[in-house]
Amino acid sequence: MSNSEQIVEVPTSLVEHLFYLSKETEHRHLPALLLENYSISYQELYQLAYLLSRLLVKKGLQADDRLWIEFPNSAEHIISVLAAGLADATAFQIAHGFKNAQKKNIQNRIQPQFHLGPVDTKIDNDIELIDFTIDGEEKSLLFSNNEIISLSDYSAETEIIRPGGEKPAFIKLSSGSTGIPKGVVSSHKQQFLLSKLLAKVFKFNLDHRELIISPIAHSGGWQRVAATLTIGGAVAFASQPLSINGLFEDIEEYAISGFFTTPPIARMLIAYDENQAQRGLSRCRSIELGSAPLSGDELKALLIRIPNSHLFFHYGLTECSRAFILEASLKQNKLHTVGKPAPGVKVQIRDKSNKCLAVNQRGEIFLSAAHLCKEYWRDPELSAARFVDNWFGTDDFGELDEDGFLIYHGRQDDIINCGGFSFFPTEVEKPLGTVEGIEQLLIAGIDDPRGIMGQVPVAIVVPIDAKNWKSSDLLKIAKKRLPAHMIPRKIIQVKKLILTKSGKPDRKKTVQVYLKNLD
Numbered sequence: 364m365s366n367s368e369q370i371v372e373v374p375t376s377l378v379e380h381l382f383y384l385s386k387e388t389e390h391r392h393l394p395a396l397l398l399e400n401y402s403i404s405y406q407e408l409y410q411l412a413y414l415l416s417r418l419l420v421k422k423g424l425q426a427d428d429r430l431w432i433e434f435p436n437s438a439e440h441i442i443s444v445l446a447a448g449l450a451d452a453t454a455f456q457i458a459h460g461f462k463n464a465q466k467k468n469i470q471n472r473i474q475p476q477f478h479l480g481p482v483d484t485k486i487d488n489d490i491e492l493i494d495f496t497i498d499g500e501e502k503s504l505l506f507s508n509n510e511i512i513s514l515s516d517y518s519a520e521t522e523i524i525r526p527g528g529e530k531p532a533f534i535k536l537s538s539g540s541t542g543i544p545k546g547v548v549s550s551h552k553q554q555f556l557l558s559k560l561l562a563k564v565f566k567f568n569l570d571h572r573e574l575i576i577s578p579i580a581h582s583g584g585w586q587r588v589a590a591t592l593t594i595g596g597a598v599a600f601a602s603q604p605l606s607i608n609g610l611f612e613d614i615e616e617y618a619i620s621g622f623f624t625t626p627p628i629a630r631m632l633i634a635y636d637e638n639q640a641q642r643g644l645s646r647c648r649s650i651e652l653g654s655a656p657l658s659g660d661e662l663k664a665l666l667i668r669i670p671n672s673h674l675f676f677h678y679g680l681t682e683c684s685r686a687f688i689l690e691a692s693l694k695q696n697k698l699h700t701v702g703k704p705a706p707g708v709k710v711q712i713r714d715k716s717n718k719c720l721a722v723n724q725r726g727e728i729f730l731s732a733a734h735l736c737k738e739y740w741r742d743p744e745l746s747a748a749r750f751v752d753n754w755f756g757t758d759d760f761g762e763l764d765e766d767g768f769l770i771y772h773g774r775q776d777d778i779i780n781c782g783g784f785s786f787f788p789t790e791v792e793k794p795l796g797t798v799e800g801i802e803q804l805l806i807a808g809i810d811d812p813r814g815i816m817g818q819v820p821v822a823i824v825v826p827i828d829a830k831n832w833k834s835s836d837l838l839k840i841a842k843k844r845l846p847a848h849m850i851p852r853k854i855i856q857v858k859k860l861i862l863t864k865s866g867k868p869d870r871k872k873t874v875q876v877y878l879k880n881l882d
Contacts, residue, residue, distance in 0.1 A: 374555065375527050375528045375551055375552045375555060376448060376527025376528070376532065376551035376552065376554070376555050377445070377448065377527075377551070377554065377555050377558060377589055377592065377593065378409075378412070378445055378448035378449050378527065378551075379527060380555065380592075380593060381405065381408065381409045381412075381445065381592065382409060382522075384405045384409070384595060385405050385406040385408070385409035385410065386406075390405050390595050391404060391405050391406040392404050392405075392406065393405055393569075393595065393597070394597045395407075395408040395592060395597060395598065396408060396438050396441065396597065396598050396599075397572070397597050397598065397599040397617050398438060398497075398499060398599075398600075400499055401499030401500065402597070403438060403497075403502070405595075407502050407514065408441075408442070408445070409445075410514055410517040411442050411497070411502065411504060411514070412442045412445035412446045412449055413446075413449050413517065413522070414504065414512050414514075414516055414517055415442055415443065415446035415495075415504060415512070416445075416446040416447075416448075416449035416450040417450075418512060419446060419450050419452070419477060419493075420450050422477070422491070422493075423476070424450050424452055424476055424477055425451075425452075425476075426450075426451040426452065427451070427452065427453065427530075427531070428450075428452045428453070428475075428476040428477075429452065429453050429454075429455050429473050429474060429475040429476060429534065430443070430446075430447040430450070430452045430453065430454055430455065430475060430476070430477055430479065431455050431457065431470065431473065431475035431477065431478040431479065431480075431490070432444060432447070432454055432455065432456045432457070432479050432480065432580070433456075433457050433459070433478065433479065433480030433481070433484045433580075434479065434480050434481065435459055435481075435578075435603075436575050436578060436579050436584070436600050436601075436603075437600065438497050439479075439495060439496065439497060440456070440579055440580075441579070441588060441598070442497070442504075443479045444456065444585070447532075448527060448532060448551065451530070452476075453531045453532065453533065453534055453548075454532065454533050454534075455473050455475060455533070455534045455535075455546075456533070456535070456579070456580035456581075456585065457469070457536070457580055458578040458580035458581060459484075459578075463486050466486050467486055467487070469536070469544060470486065470487060470490070472544075472546065472740070472741070473534060473546060473740065475490060476490070477490065477491055477492075477493060478490050478491065478492045478493070479492075479493050479494075479495075480492065480494065481494055482494050482507055493506065494506065494507040495507065501513060502514050527550070527551025527552065527555070528550070528551060528552050529550045529551075529552055530550060530551055531548050531549070531550060531551075532549060532550055532551040532553075532554050533547075533548070533549050533554065533585075534546040534547065534548055534740050535547045535549070535581075535582050535681050536681070537680065537681035537682065545739050545740075545742070545745070546739055546740030546741070546742075547681045547682050547736050547739060547740075548736060548737070548738050548739065548740050549734075549736045550737075553733065553734045553735075553736065554586075554589060554734070555589075555593070556707075556733050556734050557586060557589075557590075557684060557685070557734040558586060558589035558590045558592075558593040559590075559593055560685075560705060560706055560707065560734070561586060561587075561589075561590040561685060562590040562591070562593050562594040563706075564675070564685075564688055564705060564706065565590065565621065565649045565651060565673070565675060566648065566649050566673055567590060567591065567594040567596055567621070567649065568594065568596070569594065569595045569596065570596070570620065571591060571594060571596030571597070571620050571621060571649070572596060572597045572598075572599060572617055572618055572619050572620050572621070573587055573588070573590075573591040573596060573597070573598050573599065573619070573620075573621055573622060574599050574600075574601055574610075574613055574614065574617065574619040574621070574622040575587065575588060575598060575599065575600050575601060575622070576601045576605060576610075576622055576623065576624045576628065577623060577624060577625060577654075582681050582684050583623060583625075583653055583654060583684070584623070586684060586685070587622075587623045587651075597617075599613065599617040599619065601613050601622075605628070607631050607632060607635050607640075607643070610628075610643070611642075611643030611644070614643065614644065614646050614647065615646070618646060619646055619647060620646060620647060620648045620649065621647055621648060621649035621650060621651070621672075622647070622650060622651075623650075623651040623652075623653065624650075624651075624652060625652070625653065625654040625655065625867070626652065626654070626655045626656070626657050626661075627803075627862075629652055629657060629661065629665055630661065630802065630803070632644075632665060632668055633661060633664045633665055633668070633797075634802070634827075635668070637667060637668060640668035640669075641667075641668055641669070641670065644668060644669050644672065645671060647669060647671075647672045648671070648672055648673065649672065649673050649675070650669060650672050650673070650674050650675070651674075651675040651676070651677065652665075652674070652675070652676045652677070653676065653677040653678070653679070653685075654867050655867040655868060656701075656771065656789055656792070656793070657676065658792065658793050658795075658796040658797060659698035659699050659793070659796065660796040660797040661796070661797055662674070662676065662691050662698045663695070663698065664797065666691060666692060666695070669692075672692070673690060673692050673693075674690070674691040674692045675688055675689065675690055675691065676688070676689045676691050676701060676702060677689070677701070677702065677705075678701035678702065678769065678771055680757055680759075681736075682735065682736045682749075682755055682757075683708070683730045683732055683734065683735045683736065683755060683757075684734070685705050686704065686705060686708050686710070686730050686732065687701045687702040687703060687704055687705065687708070687710075687769050688702045688703070688705050689701055689702025689703070689768070690702070694768075697766075697768050699770065699793065700764065700768035700769055700770050700771075701761075701768075701769050701770075701771045702768060702769065703766075703767050703768055703769070704767070704769075705732075707732055707733050707734070708730060708731070708732040709730070709731040709732065710728065710729065710730055710731075710763070710769070711728075711729040711754070712724065712725070712726040712727070712728060712729070712761065712762060712763055713726050713727050713729055713756075714726045714727075720762075722762070722763050722764060722765050723762055723763075723764060723765070724762055725760060725761065725762045725772060726760065726761075726762070727756055727757065727758065727759070727760055727775070728757045728759045728760065728761050728769070728771075729754050729755065729756050729757065730754070730755050730757060731753050731754045731755070735750075735753070735755055736750075736755075737750055738750065758774055758775050758776075759771065759772075759773070759774055759775075760772045760773060760774070760775060760778075760787065771789065772787040772789055772790060773787035773788055773789050777807075777808075777870060778808075779806075779807075779808030779818050779819075779820050780808070780817050780818050781808070781811075781816050781817060781818050781819055781820060781848045781849075782815075782816040782817065782848055783817075784846075784848040784849075786848070786849060788805070788806035788807060788808070788820075788870065789806075790849065791806040791820060791841075791845060791849045791851075792804060792805070792806050794844045794845055795837075795840065795841065795844060795845075798836075798837060798840055799836075800826055800827055800828065800832050800836065801824055801825070801826055801827065801832075801837065802825045802826065802827050803824070803825040803859075803860055803868070804822060804823070804824050804825070804837075805822070805823045805824075805860055805868050805870060805873060806820055806821070806822055806823075806851065807820070807821055807823065807870050807873070807874045808820055808821075809821055809853075809874065811852075819852040819853075820849060820850070820851050820852060821851055821852060821853040821854070821855060821874075822837065822841075822851035822853070822854045822855070823855045823857055823860065823873055823874070823877060824837065824854060824855065824856055824857070825856075825857060825858065825859060825860060826856060829856060829858075832856070834854040834856065837851075837854055838850070838851070838854065855877050857873075857877055860873050861873040861876055
């Protein structure tokens, strides 16, 4: 019996699944990756990843080692992640933009054995950096040391595929409310279950073509890649730097049927001409939003621009991605929520004493799911505290309505206590909705300079036309829509909000950066 015949018949990892797709007549010659001048079939994708994995093993990569992957959104990045799985190692993806000091700190914690990425990402001479590009015409891996590995080097006789199952597949960074990166560990089985779930919920099919906009080093971007490959679709990469016109051109060039993006891009689409946006997005059948809230008004404006597409909005965390999903195009009476639990996800709303609360009562959101991660990397104490009896306390607050939809309020440390009234920034941001003349708006609490109210709310605003915008216009709207304790005491005009690495507005850092304006 050959090694390849020892594989279990029911895949428990994406790489196992791709092994089968690479052998099937129906799939093996279909495009898996769409590049500017060439494509990579399922068979070629699997074989290139396998050849890279054998090179890494030959260099000394062992089972359970960590593989640091720092390529930008590219075929090289995807092949590197798959190679980690085929080598029985754990992938650690990191997006561009981290400073060397941050990378060094993270590297000391993760302790990777090899570093895959462009030459200019190297930060440690003790860890070998492996840089390669793909020759699209020859379908070869070209390494910076002039070594070449081509598909002709592949031999099915030497295949060794280890079922992934419960073994670690990824370590992903999640800073949460502390600002200190935590390594969230997820298994092959969890990731594969999630990719199948997403493909079904987001209505992917064999003809699905996914445009990758968000960094695939983040869980939101990678899971769209995995879901597309699970269903047998094709992945393409958005042109950089990203623009709305460029987005439309990519959709047309690659016949794109769906993509995932964050609120900043959604707001750019909302600000775009309605008819032009409809034409530019007419091919799309499945669009997903996440990472930060959008108001109901914003979702309605976006729905007008995609009349032929299913629009999904999700809430989740790195520890339990896509926990709630709202199909906005079908539930327009629920746009103030983040949806219902995804298939297989259980939710409880608990008070401070850990008691489960009834509907329409605000408390901490607790989650349980098959794809819920079980631990943090080398932090048993934190793991034991956060993952209890297969439940995870999110530190996020919300409430379930009578139909089981989640109304999300915010993180515990975002609460503003103004004169004895406690509320979340989202409870101010959502009623304000889309305000004319404002591109972005963020509410935060600061200590009352007078020492009377405890805290007071402030609004940090990015105007569309800074020269002609007046803060008094926002105050008039706020006084009409909000109770007195929620009306911003200060309005600060800025050029941009500070964002996290995943594109979410960073409330703490934004306040810190512009604190000097609050005197």
